[in-house]
Amino acid sequence: MEKRVIKSLIIEKQNEIPTMEIMPRKLELEETCNYVFVGLRRAGKSYLMFQHIQELLLKKEVRIEEILYINFEDERIADIKVEELGLIVEAYHELYSYKPRIYLDEIQNIKGWEKFVRRLADSKYRIFITGSNAQMLSKEIYTTLGGRFIAKEIYPFSFPEYLKYQHFDLVANWEYNLKVKAELVKKFETYFYFGGFAETFPLKDKRSWLNSLFQKILLGDVISRNDIRNESSIRLIVKKLAESIMQPLALARILGVIKSAGCSLSYNTLVDYLQYLNDAYLIFGISNFSDKLSEKESIKKRYFFDNGLLNTFIIEPESKLLENLVAIELKKRYQEGVFYYKKNVEVDFYIPSMHSAIQVSLSLSQSDTREREVRALIKMSQAYPLKKLQIITWEEEDVVEEADLHIEVLPLWKWLLI
Known part of the structure; x- marks a missing residue:
């Protein structure tokens, strides 16, 4: 890998990133920490990097020359070997005398990248990396990185x-x-x-x-x-x-x-x-x-x-889409703390930490459907101390008071806005 190629990539992104049109998303980062953004391909991980860079520039906390961004899916750098990764930092320092903030996009494409990133962290560089594979959150990688990174899962x-x-x-x-x-x-x-x-x-x-x-x-x-x-x-x-x-x-x-x-x-x-x-x-x-x-x-x-x-x-x-979208939102909110419940009765979602149970039904217009969904929540509440009971529908909104329970019926679009 030639340094001149790396230098051109660095300067190219320094020219592009400040002028990119970005819709800001909620992004709360600790000032002194390094981060791993991981999630589904095209979910917006790279743009969160760009957003962070633009925010730093707007606050005048850095100048654009202090940004070192490399996308490892760029075909001009696709054949880089793990032993050549150090050339990236060398090429930057041949251009500038600053200690850069380093942004490494889709670095999981390079086998053995962890030790390189660990070395940068040990040298007190501020680093942000992205990847489209959950293996980046594995115990083995965290062991190699030595607890120097905070992981954030990024969703569409x-x-x-x-x-x-x-x-x-x-x-x-x-x-x-x-x-x-x-x-x-x-x-x-x-x-x-x-x-x-x-x-x-x-x-x-x-x-x-x-x-x-x-x-x-x-x-x-x-x-x-x-x-x-x-x-x-x-x-x-x-x-x-x-x-x-x-x-x-x-x-x-x-x-x-x-x-x-x-x-x-x-x-x-x-x-x-x-x-x-x-x-x-x-x-x-x-x-x-x-x-x-x-x-x-x-x-x-x-x-x-x-x-x-x-x-x-x-x-x-x-x-299917109704229940799938509820599942996505619950995973965002509660990570691994989401279950379904099936023991003599079936409830679509159970969040133990919130003492919450949720049924999903396209419509409750049929009396037997309404009775089935309500009865399941009532039976589950007899086994667990549930504080929040909901039925998510396509468009219906109501409150069911039964068996000393308060059950909210909400359309999905409204529930997603809560």
């Missing part, structure tokens, strides 16, 4: 962020303004079906972009990165997971589907494939709170990290 835009992008401000008493409410619901429908990838927002053909992104994630972040040769099986797994949103799915059941399709796959390989899909931030799973430890791992409800990606697989998607 939330519904409030989507509204902000669309310059849609909720004024006082907006709930009583029928025109504003109708426009809000219309915008929610687009977000509901096509998800939170900002690059899709101005596009007319969002589905093609989402299909292309899925192929990039599957082929690049899953199949190529993990040297998978049984491509047909992993594609079948993803399809089955999409079709099975809302339902607990045992590993044995997935194996049965694969074998019935004429593919051969071992139990251990299936476990590996599911982990690869998790690592690429394509899917995530939640366990049954009442299951034994072994069952918690082998039987899960699995969801997609974005509704737009899920919607590329399914027809008549409304019920």
